[in-house]
Amino acid sequence: MSKNKLLFLAFISTFIALAQPHPSYWQQQANYKMDVDVNVKNYTYTGEQTITYTNNSPDTLHHIYYHLYFNAFQPGSEMDIRNQHLKDSDKRVKGRINKLKQNEIGFLKVNSLFQNDKKLDYSVAGTILEVNLQTPILPGQTSTFKMDFTGQIPKQIRRSGRNNAEGVALSMTQWYPKLVEYDIEGWHADPYIGREFHGVWGNYDVHININGKYTVAGSGVLQNPDDIGHGYSTTVKEKNSKKLNWHFIANNVHDFAWAADPEYMHDFLPLDGNKKLHFFYKNDKDIIANWKKLQPVAKQLLTYYETHIGPYPYPQYSIIQGGDGGMEYAMCTLITGERKFGSLVGVTAHEMAHAWFQHILATNESKNEWMDEGFTTYISNLAENEVLQNNQSFPNEGSYKSYQKLVESGLEQPQTTHSDRYSYNFAYGVSAYSKGAIFMEQLGYIVGQENLAKIIKEYYTHWKFKHPNPNDFKRIAEKISDMQLDWYLTDWTKTTNTIDYGITTVEKKKKNTQITLERVGLMPMPVEVLITFEDNTTQLFYIPLQMMRGQKPVAKTTTILKDWAWAFPTYSFSVNNGKKAIQSIKLNATKKMADVNKANDLFNLNN
Numbered sequence: 001m002s003k004n005k006l007l008f009l010a011f012i013s014t015f016i017a018l019a020q021p022h023p024s025y026w027q028q029q030a031n032y033k034m035d036v037d038v039n040v041k042n043y044t045y046t047g048e049q050t051i052t053y054t055n056n057s058p059d060t061l062h063h064i065y066y067h068l069y070f071n072a073f074q075p076g077s078e079m080d081i082r083n084q085h086l087k088d089s090d091k092r093v094k095g096r097i098n099k100l101k102q103n104e105i106g107f108l109k110v111n112s113l114f115q116n117d118k119k120l121d122y123s124v125a126g127t128i129l130e131v132n133l134q135t136p137i138l139p140g141q142t143s144t145f146k147m148d149f150t151g152q153i154p155k156q157i158r159r160s161g162r163n164n165a166e167g168v169a170l171s172m173t174q175w176y177p178k179l180v181e182y183d184i185e186g187w188h189a190d191p192y193i194g195r196e197f198h199g200v201w202g203n204y205d206v207h208i209n210i211n212g213k214y215t216v217a218g219s220g221v222l223q224n225p226d227d228i229g230h231g232y233s234t235t236v237k238e239k240n241s242k243k244l245n246w247h248f249i250a251n252n253v254h255d256f257a258w259a260a261d262p263e264y265m266h267d268f269l270p271l272d273g274n275k276k277l278h279f280f281y282k283n284d285k286d287i288i289a290n291w292k293k294l295q296p297v298a299k300q301l302l303t304y305y306e307t308h309i310g311p312y313p314y315p316q317y318s319i320i321q322g323g324d325g326g327m328e329y330a331m332c333t334l335i336t337g338e339r340k341f342g343s344l345v346g347v348t349a350h351e352m353a354h355a356w357f358q359h360i361l362a363t364n365e366s367k368n369e370w371m372d373e374g375f376t377t378y379i380s381n382l383a384e385n386e387v388l389q390n391n392q393s394f395p396n397e398g399s400y401k402s403y404q405k406l407v408e409s410g411l412e413q414p415q416t417t418h419s420d421r422y423s424y425n426f427a428y429g430v431s432a433y434s435k436g437a438i439f440m441e442q443l444g445y446i447v448g449q450e451n452l453a454k455i456i457k458e459y460y461t462h463w464k465f466k467h468p469n470p471n472d473f474k475r476i477a478e479k480i481s482d483m484q485l486d487w488y489l490t491d492w493t494k495t496t497n498t499i500d501y502g503i504t505t506v507e508k509k510k511k512n513t514q515i516t517l518e519r520v521g522l523m524p525m526p527v528e529v530l531i532t533f534e535d536n537t538t539q540l541f542y543i544p545l546q547m548m549r550g551q552k553p554v555a556k557t558t559t560i561l562k563d564w565a566w567a568f569p570t571y572s573f574s575v576n577n578g579k580k581a582i583q584s585i586k587l588n589a590t591k592k593m594a595d596v597n598k599a600n601d602l603f604n605l606n607n
């Protein structure tokens with residue numbers, strides 16, 4: 001590469017790094033102050049909340065909405081009914097919500113709400129609080145919303161709740177009245193049926209007043225360790241049930257979660273730059289060894305993500321035993337802890353990757369579930385492979401197999417389907433996690449691995465602490481690769497079109513061999529053809545897709561053929577193989593292209 005070209009590329013990447021996401025991008029800001037008092041005997045709590053809300057949109061707002069997630073855990077809620085009707089409903093939910101007694105349900109009750117000291121009327125519709133504003137919020141204006149609320153922590157059904165299967169007392173996720181996000185697409189007042197994340201970016205200042213025997217873990221940095229005599233404080237006090245007031249601050253997040261238990265052990269590992277990795281787990285002799293062994297591995301995982309995505313920007317990250325599987329939250333995760341070591345690492349790898357792909361790069365999980373679950377699956381499979389030294393050559397291969405099963409099942413819906421509106425959980429799961437992971441892996445096949453690595457980092461640089469959408473990601477990929485990729489985003493995410501390229505005929509003509517390929521599936525792709533000769537040497541041929549208007553960098557030994565224009569169902573090229581006979585012709589030898597029909601990918605010649 002010439003020096004001039006290097007300079008030019010350096011200039012371009014600086015330009016990309018400094019640019020705003022795009023000129024018209026804006027996002028709302030909601031800063032929370034919450035004071036919560038918890039009754040650990042009857043699982044209720046009261047809270048005072050002040051939200052300072054800035055309308056950065058170009059629109060005047062006449063309404064606002066809040067999520068009241070805990071209302072989902074009541075007989076007859078949408079979550080309850082949906083899971084009774086889904087053919088493959090979540091076993092953690094189905095037939096459990098409708099059995100909850102009055103003192104076991106979850107709820108969030110709003111006792112009063114004021115906007116800048118003016119009392120507001122509101123109504124509750126399931127898990128959404130609908131509020132008509134007396135004073136509309138003009139573009140650029142800030143309003144203050146003061147609310148008094150009462151909550152009841154449900155018997156754990158899904159994610160949150162009291163006394164989870166492993167005996168963790170309180171898993172407090174989706175626990176407070178949370179302002180609904182308003183963005184370029186409008187309001188996102190999605191009822192809580194299955195998925196939950198799309199929140200307003202802001203700063204959280206939270207006080208949790210709770211029985212002194214409980215250790216509290218969560219989003220944010222504990223401000224008063226010495227007052228409560230906890231963990232890394234210099235004074236360790238005798239624990240008693242006199243209430244202690246835990247004060248946390250979490251800045252630049254879009255959610256706040258916590259958990260509490262009287263038996264939590266608490267370890268921490270220092271990271272670079274005065275940051276800390278915290279571990280909270282039950283004092284249970286069966287799990288302690290695994291949770292100790294996890295700690296250096298978790299640090300390696302974090303380092304992996306920092307190297308391959310971007311720096312972890314918060315002062316702490318906590319891995320907390322709680323919840324009902326694994327779920328990501330701001331600056332922390334709640335995972336179940338009674339697992340074999342491999343599974344403990346696996347769930348940690350996945351949830352920690354979400355610190356980037358959801359809690360730093362905050363995609364709308366209801367609408368673009370494949371961006372957070374898929375990207376997380378992609379990177380965590382690579383990270384796990386590295387830190388556990390599994391030496392798998394293709395750590396994401398499992399995602400391709402799952403996707404193949406989904407296609408064969410006939411139950412696939414486009415990835416643009418709202419995450420609550422899949423007919424089958426199976427289809428949601430494979431679409432979000434596996435097909436989402438393939439989106440990234442296959443992008444590497446299309447643009448080249450080095451470009452993909454740059455794209456992921458540039459995506460982070462551009463979109464951290466914001467709400468990127470699919471097109472935003474695509475634009476980064478296009479700018480880095482200098483290829484047009486709209487066809488990829490469109491066909492892969494907005495349709496159920498499949499990829500199927502095949503070999504139709506192979507004709508020997510003196511010194512040449514004429515090879516004809518066909519495109520059977522509707523989805524376009526660039527094609528790679530690997531030819532193996534009788535002496536076991538190989539030659540790779542690369543056929544760029546014409547509508548990419550560019551091509552990936554390839555090894556010098558690769559032969560680049562003329563473009564394939566998508567509408568043409570067949571494509572022929574000839575190989576001048578001289579006296580060397582061809583043994584086999586193989587499409588998709590790397591298996592990185594999600595070709596759904598392998599039967600026509602290999603042609604063996606009998607010599």
Ligand SMILES: [Zn+2]
Pocket residue numbers: 350354372373376
């Ligand atoms: Zn996930």
